[in-house]
Amino acid sequence: MNVPEIDPFTRAYWDAAAAGRLLIRRCGACGRAHHYPREFCPHCWSEDVTWEPATGRATLYTWSVVHRNDLPPFGERTPYVAAVVDLAEGPRMMTEVVGGGELRVGMELEVAFREGAPVFRAPGGAAL
Numbered sequence: 001m002n003v004p005e006i007d008p009f010t011r012a013y014w015d016a017a018a019a020g021r022l023l024i025r026r027c028g029a030c031g032r033a034h035h036y037p038r039e040f041c042p043h044c045w046s047e048d049v050t051w052e053p054a055t056g057r058a059t060l061y062t063w064s065v066v067h068r069n070d071l072p073p074f075g076e077r078t079p080y081v082a083a084v085v086d087l088a089e090g091p092r093m094m095t096e097v098v099g100g101g102e103l104r105v106g107m108e109l110e111v112a113f114r115e116g117a118p119v120f121r122a123p124g125g126a127a128l
Helices: 011-018
Strands: 023-027 049-053 057-066 080-087 092-097 108-114 117-121
Touching: 011 023, 011 049, 057 092
Parallel strands: 092 117
Antiparallel strands: 023 049, 057 080, 057 108, 080 092, 108 117
8 A cells, every 4th residue: 555645744644554553633722632633723723733643443433345447456355345444533534444254334443554554443343
């Protein structure tokens, strides 16, 4: 998998993912967590935001099975499950669900890491 281009701000996020840890950002002013990583809080616009480890637990909000994608490198991976999950800490995150099995809205998922990027699977699912 190709991860997005890493810049000085997102390096902490991608370094943690490469080590098997999911990070989110939390605002010191309003206390709310957010994802994707930003240098300011999208809720109150404060710049008092810091990295914190996420639990890696999530629930499935929605998904779509992608059967065709002409953009490299995704065409070689079809079919795959593009999904949106609600992290236990509150933020909603776009991701991929791996491991097969029947999906249902609200099902519990856990983070896994594939080639340095977070993906989600059913708890106790096969190792990647």
